[in-house]
Amino acid sequence: MARWLSRPGEHDQVAALLSTYLDGRTSEAERALVERHLHSCADCKRDLATLRATITAVRALSVPPLRAPRSFALPRSMAKQARPFPWLVPTLRGATALVTLLFVIAVAGDALLRGPMFTASAPMPVPASIAREAAATSAPPAASKAAPLAPQTAQPSFDQAASSAPTPVAEAARTLATTPVEPPVEQPLTGGGMGGGASQTPGLGGGQPPSAAPLAPALSAAPLATNSVTPTTMIAKAAGVAPTATQPQASATPAASAAQVAPTAAPTAAPPTPTALRLPTSIARAAEPQPPVVAQQEAKPRIAPPIINSLRIVEVVLAALATMLGAATWIAHRRGR
Amino acid sequence: MLAYQQQVYNLAYRIMGDEASASDATQEAFISAWRHIGGFRGGSWKSWLLRIVTNACYDELRRVKRRPASSLESLYVEDPTPDAELPPSQLESPEAFTQRRELNRAIQASIAQLPPDQRIVLVLSDMQGMSYEEIAEITGVNLGTIKSRLSRARARLRDLLMKHKELLPSEYRLQSEGV
Numbered sequence: 001m002a003r004w005l006s007r008p009g010e011h012d013q014v015a016a017l018l019s020t021y022l023d024g025r026t027s028e029a030e031r032a033l034v035e036r037h038l039h040s041c042a043d044c045k046r047d048l049a050t051l052r053a054t055i056t057a058v059r060a061l062s063v064p065p066l067r068a069p070r071s072f073a074l075p076r077s078m079a080k081q082a083r084p085f086p087w088l089v090p091t092l093r094g095a096t097a098l099v100t101l102l103f104v105i106a107v108a109g110d111a112l113l114r115g116p117m118f119t120a121s122a123p124m125p126v127p128a129s130i131a132r133e134a135a136a137t138s139a140p141p142a143a144s145k146a147a148p149l150a151p152q153t154a155q156p157s158f159d160q161a162a163s164s165a166p167t168p169v170a171e172a173a174r175t176l177a178t179t180p181v182e183p184p185v186e187q188p189l190t191g192g193g194m195g196g197g198a199s200q201t202p203g204l205g206g207g208q209p210p211s212a213a214p215l216a217p218a219l220s221a222a223p224l225a226t227n228s229v230t231p232t233t234m235i236a237k238a239a240g241v242a243p244t245a246t247q248p249q250a251s252a253t254p255a256a257s258a259a260q261v262a263p264t265a266a267p268t269a270a271p272p273t274p275t276a277l278r279l280p281t282s283i284a285r286a287a288e289p290q291p292p293v294v295a296q297q298e299a300k301p302r303i304a305p306p307i308i309n310s311l312r313i314v315e316v317v318l319a320a321l322a323t324m325l326g327a328a329t330w331i332a333h334r335r336g337r
Numbered sequence: 338m339l340a341y342q343q344q345v346y347n348l349a350y351r352i353m354g355d356e357a358s359a360s361d362a363t364q365e366a367f368i369s370a371w372r373h374i375g376g377f378r379g380g381s382w383k384s385w386l387l388r389i390v391t392n393a394c395y396d397e398l399r400r401v402k403r404r405p406a407s408s409l410e411s412l413y414v415e416d417p418t419p420d421a422e423l424p425p426s427q428l429e430s431p432e433a434f435t436q437r438r439e440l441n442r443a444i445q446a447s448i449a450q451l452p453p454d455q456r457i458v459l460v461l462s463d464m465q466g467m468s469y470e471e472i473a474e475i476t477g478v479n480l481g482t483i484k485s486r487l488s489r490a491r492a493r494l495r496d497l498l499m500k501h502k503e504l505l506p507s508e509y510r511l512q513s514e515g516v
């Protein structure tokens with residue numbers, strides 16, 4: 001009943017202060033509030049008395065103090081074994097952090113060195129320009145452009161193979177040449193052909209179906225020459241195939257490559273054009289039927305620079321070292337606890 | 338360090354409530370103090386040591402809470418309170434001695450029902466006789482929190498002891514009955 005006479009919330013406030021009030025740790029204002037409230041609140045007065053009795057009983061419980069059942073002094077041997085190498089864990093932690101940092105730096109360096117190499121190999125600006133030029137020209141001139149290339153690239157010893165281009169092969173090549181132009185895509189070429197241009201430029205092939213058609217066998221026969229698809233090599237193939245297109249009477253020899261046909265076609269081909277002149281001689285060399293050389297040319301772009309190989313070895317070593325150091329740190333920390 | 342052995346063990350015993358756990362916590366506290374003695378930054382050596390044993394008790398309570406286990410002895414020993422706690426007094430009658438022992442058991446059992454944070458503050462204050470400032474230094478919490486925790490601990494303990502009115506002092510009984 002007396003609780004209702006006090007201000008709202010005062011009872012709860014005083015009830016929370018009773019413990020501190022008994023310890024004499026309330027402020028002057030709090031003490032005045034408690035004492036004023038106790039005069040009018042029987043509940044708080046009773047709570048204060050029971051609380052005081054509880055504290056008295058608890059304090060009496062701890063007198064006299066208990067005796068420890070045994071000595072807790074550490075044995076001298078245990079004290080010595082407690083931390084045999086106090087510097088071990090911090091040292092291992094530092095070493096682990098250092099090796100991990102080096103590993104991250106090595107991985108970052110690897111990624112930075114590798115990135116430009118991959119991005120530069122995919123889009124070749126030269127193929128695009130040549131493809132545009134080839135597309136702009138009509139089909140017959142394109143054939144004549146490709147033809148002059150043959151004398152530059154073909155070896156004299158190939159003259160004997162001038163009539164080796166088979167008509168069935170030319171037909172198959174025609175179907176290949178008329179296929180839609182696809183963007184240059186890096187394709188891993190396999191198989192050991194007769195050394196025809198390994199790279200292909202769809203733009204050129206599509207732009208000059210008559211001349212490119214015979215080239216198709218060369219592509220299929222010697223796909224290993226290079227990795228990247230370049231229009232220049234396509235032109236080289238076209239050059240070798242051009243005679244086949246103009247000499248349908250050639251004897252059918254399925255095994256013959258288009259590259260071998262190229263020298264024969266050269267005399268009948270039209271004068272070289274600017275597009276044909278752009279062809280690098282290296283591509284023409286690729287037309288030679290030398291499988292070992294072709295294999296080397298294929299492997300070249302795939303070989304990463306030595307620094308990247310070294311970085312990868314360093315990455316593996318650092319990763320293994322960081323793992324071992326981390327495990328050693330964890331074990332040392334566990335044993336030291 | 339051994340000069341505080343008795344106090345450390347008493348604190349651990351009142352917090353843990355049984356001799357085995359108190360011994361484990363005390364031993365763990367001394368080992369931890371030995372290993373981290375380099376981390377002592379001056380100040381009160383006693384407070385530093387009691388803080389370590391308080392933390393050891395916290396860890397032990399958490400461990401016991403995770404894996405509650407009862408010893409085989411507890412199935413047969415009805416009174417876990419060591420005899421040393423209750424030395425018979427020359428001026429105390431057998432009835433008074435029995436009543437005091439029962440009250441001590443009830444208090445210890447009630448303390449064991451308090452939450453660990455309230456239990457530790459109550460033991461440090463009312464059993465170890467420490468000031469609010471010392472408790473704040475040991476537990477690492479501010480004075481306001483110490484006051485509120487102690488207030489709640491005492492009120493809770495009082496409510497728990499109300500179940501054992503017959504064991505409490507006469508004035509307690511009279512007051513609690515509203516007379």
